[in-house]
Amino acid sequence: xxxxxxxxxxxxxxxxxxxxxxxxxxxxxxxxxxxxxxxxxxxxxxxxxxxxxxxxxxxxxxxxxxxxxxxxxxxxxxxxxxxxxxxxxxxxxxxxxxxxxxxxxxxxxxxxxxxxxxxxxxxxxxxxxxxxxxxxxxxxxxxxxxxxxxxx
Numbered sequence: 001x002x003x004x005x006x007x008x009x010x011x012x013x014x015x016x017x018x019x020x021x022x023x024x025x026x027x028x029x030x031x032x033x034x035x036x037x038x039x040x041x042x043x044x045x046x047x048x049x050x051x052x053x054x055x056x057x058x059x060x061x062x063x064x065x066x067x068x069x070x071x072x073x074x075x076x077x078x079x080x081x082x083x084x085x086x087x088x089x090x091x092x093x094x095x096x097x098x099x100x101x102x103x104x105x106x107x108x109x110x111x112x113x114x115x116x117x118x119x120x121x122x123x124x125x126x127x128x129x130x131x132x133x134x135x136x137x138x139x140x141x142x143x144x145x146x147x148x149x150x151x152x
Contacts, residue, residue, distance in 0.1 A: 006032040006034060007024065007034070007063075007133065008033075008046075008062070008064070009024075009035045009036070009063075010039065010041075010063060010064065010074065011036075011064070012038055012068075012069040012070060016118065017037075019126075020095075023129040024133050027133055038070050039069050039071060040071040042077050059086070059090040061142060062092070063081070063092045064095045065078060065092055065094050067107070068097070068098065075106060078092055078107060078110045078111065078112060082112075088111065091140065092113055092114075093113060093132055094112050094115045096116075116128055116132060
């Protein structure tokens with residue numbers, strides 16, 4: 001039996017994370033949405049090391065990635081993920097407040113699958129998160145798994 005898709009939310013802003021988690025839960029998103037607080041924690045999770053060394057699971061269906069975070073920023077997480085032979089096919093949606101052209105260009109150059117600017121208006125934010133969740137976990141057909149477990 002195929003495991004249900006998981007969403008990895010990498011977001012350091014507690015309010016944005018709570019709102020995103022609530023919207024995903026209310027829209028019937030996958031039962032598992034993993035919230036991590038910065039890029040270092042995300043990389044540990046994805047590479048199943050440190051606090052996540054006990055995991056033995058495939059990459060999430062999609063990663064929602066903030067750019068501006070402490071310790072390791074989203075740009076570096078994106079760089080490492082898209083340069084990894086196992087993780088590079090995992091969809092990464094940059095979910096950020098940055099409207100900088102340089103951020104937009106760099107994230108796509110690094111291999112981001114989508115770039116969503118967090119809307120300021122509450123209703124627009126809800127609609128954006130609903131659309132992203134529905135597309136990447138319901139409509140999108142991911143590539144076949146080339147094995148399970150942590151990247152090498």
